[in-house]
Amino acid sequence: MNGRAGRIRIIGGSLRNSRLDVPDLPGLRPTPERVRETLFNWLAPTIAGVQALDLCAGTGALGIEALSRGAAGVQFVERDAAAARALRENLARLKAPGGAVAATDAASYLHGAxxxxxLVFMDPPFALELWAPLARQLEQGGWLTPSAQIYVESPRNTLPALPANWQAWREGAAGDVRFALYRRAGDLPLS
Incomplete structure (x- = not known):
């Protein structure tokens, strides 16, 4: 979107071809359609009935795509008030059940109960380099099921430091972005 207001399309499921309004916000970087298509092809066997967390949700395209494809619920976390408001409006307009929006930053949200x-979507603003601290909070805070899947977006040449029990399952690149799906293999051993 390059900082311009616009619309993006949901590409599959019950909300297929629905459009999401995207506010004009600096640094907002919606996940491109072809990346979402690849990701949801990977997730197809496991998406039905899952509870998902969309951290640093931005437009909410990843979480709304998950709802469209059968996720039981998605908790969206977005610190920017305008983006959170647009996300709530999109969910209401699309009549997408199962979506809830928390207007707070991801680290604060993960300090809660x-x-x-x-399933977790972790696509923080690249400049803030939040991958390692958010991953640590997710892993140590009791937020993940034993076999959770975690989707991570990062700059193409950046391999974030993630917990040792998050095993890379699939990955790809598009433009300047690296995207990867990790599978959690139980709890980290206590040190």
Missing amino acids: PRTFG
Whole structure:
């Protein structure tokens, strides 16, 4: 979107071809359609009925795509008030059940009482380099099911430091972005 207001399309499921209004916000970087298509092809066998967490949600395209494809619920976390408002409006307009929006930053949200999620979308603003601290909070805070899947977006040449029990399952690149799906292999051993 390059900082311009616009619309993006949901590409599959019950909300297929629905458009999301995207506010004009600096640094907002919606996940491109072809990346979402690849990701949701990977997730197809496991998306139905999952509880998902969309950290640093931005437009909410990843979480709304998950709802469209059968996720039981998605908790969206977005620190920017305008983006959170646009996300709530998009969810209401699309009549997408199962979506809830928390207007707070991801680290603060993860300091709260944990709920377990089987799928997490972690696509923080690249300049803030939040991958390692958010991953640590997710892993140590009781937010993940034993076999959770975690989607991570980062700059193409950056391999974030993630917990040792998050095993890379699939990955790809598009433009300047690296995207990867990790599978959690139980709890980290206590040190």
